[in-house]
Amino acid sequence: MEKANVVIIGGGISGLMAATRLIQTRPELKVVLLEKGFDIDTRTCPIVTGKVPTCIRCNSCGIMEGLAGAGAYSDGKYVISTEYGGWLTDFMEKPEVMKYIEQADAILVENGATTERFNPSNELKTLCLQHDLHMQQAQLKHLGTDANFSTMKNMVDALRGKVDIRTRSTVTDVDGDHKIVTYIHNKEEIKLEADVVIFAVGRAGSNFFSKWCQRHGIKLSNNQVDIGVRVELPYEVWKHFSSVIYEPKIWFRSKKYGDVTRMFCFNERGQVVMENTNDILTVNGHAYKDEAKKSPNSNFALLSTIKFTTPFNEPIDYARHVARLGNLISGGSVLVQRFGDLIVGRRTDEKRLSSSTVVPTLKAVPGDLSLCMPKRQLDNIIETLYALDEIAPGTANHDTLLYGVECKYYSARPECVDFELTKYPGCYAIGDGAGFTRSLSQAAANGLYVADLLLKKDDFTK
Numbered sequence: 485m486e487k488a489n490v491v492i493i494g495g496g497i498s499g500l501m502a503a504t505r506l507i508q509t510r511p512e513l514k515v516v517l518l519e520k521g522f523d524i525d526t527r528t529c530p531i532v533t534g535k536v537p538t539c540i541r542c543n544s545c546g547i548m549e550g551l552a553g554a555g556a557y558s559d560g561k562y563v564i565s566t567e568y569g570g571w572l573t574d575f576m577e578k579p580e581v582m583k584y585i586e587q588a589d590a591i592l593v594e595n596g597a598t599t600e601r602f603n604p605s606n607e608l609k610t611l612c613l614q615h616d617l618h619m620q621q622a623q624l625k626h627l628g629t630d631a632n633f634s635t636m637k638n639m640v641d642a643l644r645g646k647v648d649i650r651t652r653s654t655v656t657d658v659d660g661d662h663k664i665v666t667y668i669h670n671k672e673e674i675k676l677e678a679d680v681v682i683f684a685v686g687r688a689g690s691n692f693f694s695k696w697c698q699r700h701g702i703k704l705s706n707n708q709v710d711i712g713v714r715v716e717l718p719y720e721v722w723k724h725f726s727s728v729i730y731e732p733k734i735w736f737r738s739k740k741y742g743d744v745t746r747m748f749c750f751n752e753r754g755q756v757v758m759e760n761t762n763d764i765l766t767v768n769g770h771a772y773k774d775e776a777k778k779s780p781n782s783n784f785a786l787l788s789t790i791k792f793t794t795p796f797n798e799p800i801d802y803a804r805h806v807a808r809l810g811n812l813i814s815g816g817s818v819l820v821q822r823f824g825d826l827i828v829g830r831r832t833d834e835k836r837l838s839s840s841t842v843v844p845t846l847k848a849v850p851g852d853l854s855l856c857m858p859k860r861q862l863d864n865i866i867e868t869l870y871a872l873d874e875i876a877p878g879t880a881n882h883d884t885l886l887y888g889v890e891c892k893y894y895s896a897r898p899e900c901v902d903f904e905l906t907k908y909p910g911c912y913a914i915g916d917g918a919g920f921t922r923s924l925s926q927a928a929a930n931g932l933y934v935a936d937l938l939l940k941k942d943d944f945t946k
C-alpha cells in the first residue's frame with residue numbers, strides 16, 4: 485500500500501497552511517493533500533460566471549469545495565484578533581493564537597495579500613453602546629473576493645511539486661488505529677497509509693467528519709447554531725461604519741427573549757450569493773475589490789444564536805431543517821422578502837420586488853420568510869433591525885431586502901488534546917470542520933499550529 489508521512493484531508497486554508505509549514509520546514513516529508521473538489525484553476529460556480537440564474541446543485545459546489553476551500557470565493561476579510569472568528573482560545577493562550585494569526589497573515593502577504601489594516605473605532609463603539617448595541621473590536625484586513633482568490637491561488641501554486649495534491653479525491657473513511665485513509669477518485673477506491681492524518685474538512689465536510697466520529701465512538705460536543713437572514717440595503721446606510729472599520733460586528737440582546745442576534749460578515753458594495761452545503765441552499769455574501777464589479781448595495785448576515793439544552797443535541801440538523809424548508813417553499817431556491825412586506829405580514833411577489841428601490845444582487849425567489857423561519861428567530865431579527873436602525877437610519881426601511889435562510893452551523897467538536905483525537909493518537913482535526921474555528925484567520929492559525937506540533941516531535945514519521 486502506498487505510504488505517506490502526512491495525509492491532509494481538505495484543501496481549505498487550514499489544510500493549506502499546515503502543508504505549507506510542514507514542507508517549508510521539512511521538504512523531505514511526503515505530504516499528500518486530498519481534496520474532494522476541483523483544483524483552484526478549474527473550480528467554478530455557474531451562478532458566479534452568469535451561466536445560470538440560480539443554483540443547479542452541482543455535484544461539487546464550487547463555492548464551498550475545491551482547492552482553497554470555502555475561503556476561495558470569500559470576501560477575504562482577515563480578522564487579526566481573538567475577539568471573534570473561532571474558539572482557539574479555548575485551547576491556547578490568546579498571545580499564542582495571535583502569534584499564529586500574524587504568521588498566517590505573513591504567509592498570505594508573501595502570496596500577494598494587502599498589508600493595509602482597518603483599525604477599530606472607539607467613537608463608533610460608543611455610538612453603539614448608547615443604543616444598547618455591542619460592537620466587537622478587531623483589526624481587520626479586507627482583501628476583496630478577487631484579490632483573495634489570487635492570493636489563495638498563489639499559495640496553492642507555491643505548494644505544487646512539493647506537496648502531492650490530489651483533487652477530485654473524496655475521503656470516505658479513515659482507519660484511525662492504522663492510519664489508513666480510504667478515498668474515491670474517478671469512481672476507484674484507493675487506500676493510503678500515513679504516519680499522521682489531519683482532518684481539515686471545513687463546513688462542507690462537517691457532516692462526513694461528525695458521522696465518522698459517531699461511527700468510531702469519538703465523543704462530540706455541540707456548539708451553537710446561528711439562524712437568520714442576509715440583509716441587503718443601499719451602501720450609504722452603513723457607509724459611516726464601513727468606510728472607517730470596514731466590517732461592523734455588532735450584537736444585540738433582544739428584550740423579548742433575551743437571545744443574542746449578531747450582525748456580521750459585512751460586504752460593502754457587494755453581492756449576495758447562494759451556497760450549497762450537502763445539498764441545502766443557503767445565502768452568504770461577498771464583495772470585490774475591483775471598482776467595476778462593485779454593486780450599489782452592502783449586505784451583512786443577521787443571525788440569531790440558539791444553544792440547545794437536553795435532550796436535543798442535533799443543532800446542525802435543526803438549522804438544515806429550517807434552511808430546507810426555505811428551499812422547499814421557494815421551489816428549490818432561496819427566498820427574498822422586503823422588510824416592509826414582512827412587517828405587514830404579506831408575501832413579497834415579483835411585482836412588489838420589481839418596485840423595490842433596493843435592486844437585489846442575487847436572483848432569489850420573492851416570498852414570505854415567516855413561512856419557514858421559526859417565530860423566535862424572526863422576532864429576534866426584526867427587533868435587532870429596529871435597534872440597528874437607531875445607529876444606521878435606513879436599516880429598517882421598507883425596501884431593505886432580507887434573504888433567507890442564512891445559517892452558520894458550527895461543527896461538533898471531537899474529544900481531543902491539542903487537536904489530537906484522544907481515541908486515535910496521530911489523527912488530528914483542525915479548522916471549521918471540527919468546530920474549532922469559524923474564520924480564515926483562525927483556521928489558518930490552527931493549521932500552522934498543528935504543523936508546528938508535529939515538527940516538534942522527532943518521532944512522528946515511523
Ligand SMILES: Cc1cc2nc3c(=O)[nH]c(=O)nc-3n(C[C@H](O)[C@H](O)[C@H](O)COP(=O)(O)OP(=O)(O)OC[C@H]3O[C@@H](n4cnc5c(N)ncnc54)[C@H](O)[C@@H]3O)c2cc1C
Binds near residue numbers: 549551555563684
Ligand atoms: C461565501 C463565504 C464567504 C466567507 N467569507 C469569509 C471572510 O470574509 N472572512 C473569514 O474570516 N471567513 C469567511 N468565510 C469563512 C471561511 O471561508 C472559513 O472559516 C474557512 O474557509 C475555514 O477553513 P477550513 O480550512 O477549516 O475549511 P474549508 O475552507 O471549508 O476547506 C475544507 C475543504 O475540505 C474539503 N473536504 C471536505 N470533506 C472532504 C472529504 N471527505 N474528502 C476530501 N476533501 C474534503 C472541502 O471540499 C473543502 O475544500 C466565508 C465562507 C464562505 C462560504
